Ligand code: SF4
């Protein structure tokens with residue numbers, strides 16, 4: 001791990017102790033700290049650089065137009081090997097696919113014995129032109145930005161994303177802000193809005209702008225706390241807890 005990555009990680013770990021704060025009434029930062037622990041970024045030598053804020057705008061445009069997200073997959077089919085593809089009847093004709101109903105009521109594409117999608121043949125999608133909406137809009141970079149593993153199958157997808165894509169270095173302030181705000185919003189959606197992690201991921205990518213201000217304030221506070229001696233940090237936190245307003249939205 002590089003020096004900068006280590007500094008950021010230590011900063012997040014320190015931040016995880018800042019609870020409660022005005023912007024962190026329900027321990028969102030702890031979530032963020034945990035997520036950062038789960039995923040480390042080690043892009044491979046051929047990793048494709050991407051600009052997070054540009055990409056997220058393109059992704060929203062594409063989804064709004066019910067289009068297709070152009071992910072430079074370059075022959076990768078990791079999703080098709082590990083994802084659970086849900087059929088959304090408002091976009092997909094469920095009867096035209098080989099599916100089953102899960103105990104929770106979701107209609108899911110059938111899988112082969114090794115867990116890969118029933119339509120994956122010779123490492124290619126055999127129904128590419130009519131693949132379900134989830135396949136047309138899935139983008140592993142979303143989870144890379146959020147640094148979360150929503151379910152066990154995503155572990156492999158995230159590993160692949162971390163191999164294939166990398167953030168530009170140095171990252172632009174706008175991109176840094178987007179990533180911080182998106183991670184914060186994800187934690188907020190999970191801990192305050194009680195969303196499951198997949199719904200929270202979508203929520204975070206859609207609503208991150210609403211949390212930019214809170215993230216800026218917390219970032220200033222983190223920098224301030226990081227500059228104090230351990231004793232002064234303790235005093236600061238005790239003092240802060242006494243005065244911090246409580247309660248969430
Ligand atoms: S893991 Fe990423 S790069 Fe690989 S197929 Fe899925 S979306 Fe494409």
Ligand code: SF4
Nearest residue numbers: 080117119120125135
């Ligand atoms: S339908 Fe096609 S794109 Fe979707 S998971 Fe199956 S093989 Fe992959």
